[in-house]
Amino acid sequence: MAVTNNDFARIPEGMTITEDAASFIEATRYGDIPADALQIGRRCMLDAAGLYAAGSEEHSVHILIDEARETGGRGDARLLGGDGIRVPVGIAARVLGTAGHAHDWDDTQVSVDPAHVYGLLTHPTIPPLTAALCVGQMLGGIDGRALMTAFQVGVEVESKISEWMLPQHYLSGKHSSGTVGTFGAFAAAAWLLGLRGAELRQGFGIAASLAAGIRCNFGTMTKPLHVGRASENGVTAALLAKRGFGADPAALDGPWGFMAVMGGGVTPEKMAQGFGKTWSITDPGVSIKPYPCGILTHPTMDLMLRLVTEADVKPQEIDTITIHAGTNILKPIRYPIASNHLEAKFSLPAEVSMIALVRAAGKREFSDAFVASDEMQAMQRRVRTEHDPAIEAMGFDKVRSRITIRRKDGTEVSGWADERYRGGPDNPMSDAEVEAKLRSCCEGVIDTAGQDRLIAAIWGITDDADGTRMVSLLP
Numbered sequence: 001m002a003v004t005n006n007d008f009a010r011i012p013e014g015m016t017i018t019e020d021a022a023s024f025i026e027a028t029r030y031g032d033i034p035a036d037a038l039q040i041g042r043r044c045m046l047d048a049a050g051l052y053a054a055g056s057e058e059h060s061v062h063i064l065i066d067e068a069r070e071t072g073g074r075g076d077a078r079l080l081g082g083d084g085i086r087v088p089v090g091i092a093a094r095v096l097g098t099a100g101h102a103h104d105w106d107d108t109q110v111s112v113d114p115a116h117v118y119g120l121l122t123h124p125t126i127p128p129l130t131a132a133l134c135v136g137q138m139l140g141g142i143d144g145r146a147l148m149t150a151f152q153v154g155v156e157v158e159s160k161i162s163e164w165m166l167p168q169h170y171l172s173g174k175h176s177s178g179t180v181g182t183f184g185a186f187a188a189a190a191w192l193l194g195l196r197g198a199e200l201r202q203g204f205g206i207a208a209s210l211a212a213g214i215r216c217n218f219g220t221m222t223k224p225l226h227v228g229r230a231s232e233n234g235v236t237a238a239l240l241a242k243r244g245f246g247a248d249p250a251a252l253d254g255p256w257g258f259m260a261v262m263g264g265g266v267t268p269e270k271m272a273q274g275f276g277k278t279w280s281i282t283d284p285g286v287s288i289k290p291y292p293c294g295i296l297t298h299p300t301m302d303l304m305l306r307l308v309t310e311a312d313v314k315p316q317e318i319d320t321i322t323i324h325a326g327t328n329i330l331k332p333i334r335y336p337i338a339s340n341h342l343e344a345k346f347s348l349p350a351e352v353s354m355i356a357l358v359r360a361a362g363k364r365e366f367s368d369a370f371v372a373s374d375e376m377q378a379m380q381r382r383v384r385t386e387h388d389p390a391i392e393a394m395g396f397d398k399v400r401s402r403i404t405i406r407r408k409d410g411t412e413v414s415g416w417a418d419e420r421y422r423g424g425p426d427n428p429m430s431d432a433e434v435e436a437k438l439r440s441c442c443e444g445v446i447d448t449a450g451q452d453r454l455i456a457a458i459w460g461i462t463d464d465a466d467g468t469r470m471v472s473l474l475p
Helices: 017-027 035-055 059-071 089-101 126-139 144-164 176-193 197-210 222-242 258-263 268-273 281-285 295-310 348-358 374-380 389-393 431-442 448-459
Strands: 318-325 383-387 401-407 412-416
Touching: 017 144, 017 176, 017 197, 035 089, 035 126, 035 144, 035 281, 035 431, 035 448, 059 089, 059 222, 089 126, 089 176, 089 222, 126 144, 126 176, 126 222, 144 176, 144 268, 144 281, 176 197, 176 222, 197 222, 295 318, 295 348, 295 401, 295 412, 318 348, 348 374, 348 383, 431 448
Parallel strands: 318 383
Antiparallel strands: 318 401, 401 412
8 A cells, every 4th residue: 555545545646725714714713604504503592502501400410420520620610510619721631521412412514415424414513612612611701703703614614524525524433513512612712712723734634633523422422522532632632733833734634634533534526615605504504403312313203202102002902103204213123121311312212202101311311310210111122123225225315214103902103214314404493492492401501591591692692792791601
């Protein structure tokens, strides 16, 4: 194998993704961001704020908080759940980012490319928002427009890298929210730190070697840690670059760059999109999740809710539930019987069982106590998942499934999932629904008055002299 060629990747000559991303970061100002992108950005921030609050209750996050307390160090940024103490900026980002993904309820990047497996790109908001909030606190004096600009730059860089890279990246076992999320966090931090020239380009090289996350950890505490570490690593890369730490200044490109080594290559014609010519946050958009689990399961869950509601199917009447789907759903949604809430996020039997039992699947249902209950364990054993070749043949550009519920009296109720799933750009949650989701996440963590202040602060962020105000309103 020649050193100038990678036989395992498809990389065109003359790639300039690193340079293009760096130039985009250097050039972008608040006034360049379209109004619709700003509005969607506020919605994504509302969604994230609720998830930070909900994540602060998680045992995995408590472990990270304890570790942060004992580590000590500079008081750069507020520690989530730390009773107001401040810790080094990278550690603050690790805890906050992990909390944001702890429930697997954060938004999802959308792609219209039929070569991509729908829903398997990245969770675009948490890494760049976390990095911007933490670095913004460290710097001080960062207003809402600067915070929003850094966030939007991070989402755009992260989403375009994810879109242009071949789907082999995810299909071979990498978790893109941990890997590509690192670049979103880096871009947001770099914008706020004012990185330019060689420092900025070498920062991408540092980030490329820190990016990590593998799918075997889905259904464990470490899956949300991928996003926490992406947030931390992006910040670390920016800070080291600012100090002059060296790295390859074109690390996204070439036969041994990130796109080749981690993704097997790129789709060359897509790179003509460029950064910021169209903004990924608006076109093709993002999905804000109604359920705290992988988006691949949401159409199936909505179908289950429709079937049991319209036919008034009682839990005690159910003999079997059969879910028919393709490998795009059945491979990543890997647990046949969930024993805890983390496994339930990757278990179709658990998710439809929740709806069969209580016609809901939210924060309360995705708890260890609920998932481990006798009723849930028994209902899960009535659920079968079957690979459907006909659905498989339709392709992976949409999330397709169907359900058959067989009652004990022999009658059946069945239907197909709606491809225009709730929360996606074609069927978005309303602003009121996004606010209601935040309130449900904050239940038991932030009182109603505190929720009101948090919501008002985010809707008004671009007029606020303190862009990091939302952090002070979190636990």
